Amino acid sequence: MSNSFAPLDPRAKPATRHEMTQFHTDEYIDFLQRVTPDNMDSFAKEQGKYNVGDDCPVFDGLFEFCGISAGGSMEGAARLNRGKCDIAINWAGGLHHAKKSEASGFCYVNDIVLGIIELLRFKKRVLYIDIDVHHGDGVEEAFYTTDRVMTVSFHKYGEYFPGTGELRDIGVGQGKNYAVNFPLRDGIDDVTYKSIFEPVIQSVMDYYQPEAIVLQCGGDSLSGDRLGCFNLSMRGHANCVQFVKSFNKPTLVLGGGGYTMRNVARTWAFETGVLVGKEMDPVLPYNEYYEYYGPDYELDVRASNMENANSKDYLEKIKIQVIENLKRTAHAPSVQMQDVPRTTLAGTTDEDDAIMDDLDDDENPDTRHTQHRNDKRVARDDEFDESDDEEGNRANGAFPQSGQPRQRNQTYSDVDMNSGVATPEIQSDREIKAPTPVTEANAQVNAELLEQKVQDESMVEATELGPSNAPSPAHTPKVAPADNDGDVDMTDSAEVETTVAAQPPSPTASIAPEASANVAVNNEAVAANAATIPETSVPEPEVVAKKEEGETERQASEVAGEAVTEVAQKSES
Template identity: 60%
Template sequence: MTQFHTDEYVDFLSKVTPDNMDSYAKEQGKYNVGDDCPVFDGLFEYCGISAGGSMEGAARLNRQKCDVAVNWAGGLHHAKKSEASGFCYINDIVLGIIELLRFKSRVLYIDIDVHHGDGVEEAFYSTDRVMTCSFHKYGEYFPGTGELRDIGVGNGKNYAVNFPLRDGMDDVAYKSVFEPIIAKIMEFFRPDAVVLQCGGDSLSGDRLGCFNLSMRGHANCVKYVKSFNLPTLVLGGGGYTMRNVARTWAYETGQLVGQEMGPELPYTDYYEYYSPDFELDVRPSNMDNANSPEYLEKIKLQVFENLSRTRFAPSVQMTDVPRSPLVVQPNENDPDNEGDTEDLDEREQRLDDKDDDENPDSRYTERKWDARIERDDEFEDSDDEEMDALLGVKKQPGAEPRRPRITDHKNPYADMAEGSLAESGTTTPLDTTLPPAAAQADQMVVDRAQAANAAVGDAIMAAKASEDPRAVQPAMGEEVASNGTQRARSPQNAPSTTAQAPVAEPEDVEMGEDDVAEPPANAPNSNNTQAGVGPTATPPTDPTVAETTTTAPEDIEMGDGAAEAKEEGRQERDAEDVQGEMKREGEAGGIN
């Protein structure tokens, strides 16, 4: 992991747990852990599985053990060098590409996640050995990067390709831009290997996505990349409607191995998660496509122009690492001075063993200090911060604008039942949408019930005015069927919908007058509010009200110590970001 991430960041991830996270308040602010990157049990093990899978897949491609390697647990493209972001802690993609670069001159990275792959682009922003290509939603959307004009700096100028898109991108429009762009990149860049990130949040109906791709439209990208017959590392990524993500990745696995899969699903323990159709398919919705053909053509031509400015198939001198010792030195442990020698690896191993055998209470040797040295200015505070500390000025928590989170932008076109199902504990909600015919019949029943309620209300008011309760009975008898239908649909004593997982609502069948049972003579009239016999029935609590009253407040005042530590960590991270930007601009100015 430390091939890309800093030692301090990886060490923090290996130590922090939900039980001791309060003692790491400063580090949480510094490394952006805790908001949309929460601490959970088994965090570091999860990071190891994700990163290890991608690195092992890249190593197998290097050794020509396979043509395509798949790691659906990978694709965490938001993680930075020393910062977590957007549910991503360790950037397995960067680690996999670094492994590929040991044997490959050029690597192409393709990202079809709905979010911009900012972590991967940032890692290779100034090199021409890796070209990054991302098709993503751009605008008021996480992470807020990926403009068309972000093309790289220095040696990597024009080697970062960004295709900003708008809401509602469908299969036809996506194919019209994806295939020409990838074909042009293959023509100019000539990669030796491809890394494809297949984020499932670009599918239709995703909770956080805003595209309208079907399962086959998403899989068409995988099939097209595979057609170039290059060593390919296929990774997962985002996707927040799990039943659709599972369907799509299963179908794409079949495409990668050349197996066409039918719509029938085998019966397993998870079979009920794929109701109501129980098919291997994700269909698009009737969402409007905000990407006009003129807009897509304009962006595509600009990308072609940027690619034409790149060097054709940039090369790099590849040298074999010698297997023989680089330097041979006399063996210091040769008391007889018989001429025994040792190479650098043997010397380092011997010294490491010597350090391990030493008493931990003894003083550090110079070699130990050199192994743990850090730059003096790495965590240096600015003059303003030092002056504020001397004057006793404390910065209030939350004074700075809040960092964008991946959960800030949810799909308004997703299934409306998703939210209530998530609260009920059902991780994969069921589809409760009705077909058009059933929806029309349902509306007719509702209209008829509303008319019946209005007639009954008028009869009650007339009976009260004449002080003769018997006047209400004829009107109620006339509309008993409609009221019975309404009671069948909305029982008064039904439990709250947020307390149980909802199921697919069957089509409403209108009941006739003969099918409705007459109430007993001594039953209280539920419509008469003046009835004095028996206790008054209490209506069920409104789910929205209950949810409002039980939800904890968002702004919870934290202790001074934890707040100050977390704020101090944020300040250090922001200072490092500013230094990095200045360094990048300086390099770009010096080269250009």
């Protein structure tokens, strides 16, 4: 990773009210925006509700100050997300005591939480490290129930503000063991602080494996601070910054507390040099502000002879317990896949997001096109995609296997393929030409069908001939019985004494082509003969006998074909 950094200048865009409410409540931000020293008396109730007054006084430009502090941290996080730098610095940030709807410890808007929220849009896990003398209670409270942020705080614990940060405070629910607190006593020095800081942070990096780090560098842990009680020198404080930098992770470095201003200014200036890889000479060069660096005129903060109340056994016991808690955490907890918002600032339109998506596509040509870019593609009516040719019009998306002949569904020529109407079932030519063979099992059925068929046709013939030519019951044609094979013996024709007029072919006869052809020929011949015979003429006995014999053969042939066809249909059903 390159050692690029981005110190945030005062011209960075201040955070808007909408951006502040990503963590804080709307009512609290509205109050900060409206209250001033001139009208604060009319907000007495709100001041008590939001803890604004003693430790967090109202001053001119309060909301503007909050916007600059929060906007710097959010902008630094956004630059880290976009890969514009490896280290972002905002010494105006680090206000770690502010709560969701409450000011606390000189902190009004928690820029740290807002910056971490911005990092979480792209980073799966974020590590927060706090070396302020006070416990980072506001940040810990914000992420106390999640494993996506691990908070690690080294602070003075006991009868000391804010009174939180006990060793047993390790988080709850999904965030259990992801809150790390290292309570310390007064007077800790550089060597002792290093002996606990580096092993704990190394274990955190090994178990948690964060993708980004937020480091709060509160200057009130320095020796000689007006409110602090530690005994760290400038170089001992900067050693923590150097160790965190050595992991080469995207890092957001923030300020924090510090109430001896000359020490804080020197330390943060020296740590800026550490972050950019520049060793700064402790001897200050002469400049127009040189007199302000007195009385020693050096870039240094020395430790005092303050007593160290942190025994080696006490620190070792706390360190072992902290590392044991880390072992209970899930190794590099995973994060559910979600859509990542593209921009950090409020008020962006969908079109702006789509443009940024397209820019991402241009930088990553091997990835899928975005929906916005696909929507801009024009599909010509005279061109087809592969999906149109392969899926839509190829047997409902079914592809033929290699080496197999292509089979087509049989449909009527006037059926719309896209209508959704099911194709009616029909018989193929192969099924029509191969009737089911007749066996002994259906011989009786054949005989009954044949007899019924002949009787029906006799009644139809009697109706068409009229009363004068209607045959008597004595002249009812006799049907030859079925043989053992279930067929009608065509050689044993029944004798018929009456002349039968030609009948149109039965609709079922069209299913059997051969029988249909024979019936059609016989019908035409009989119809021609019947037309040549006058109604009043009396045929000779020999002519009548020949006609009856031909008619009997025709009926037997027709009935046999129809019987076979009906038997075949019943067998299939």
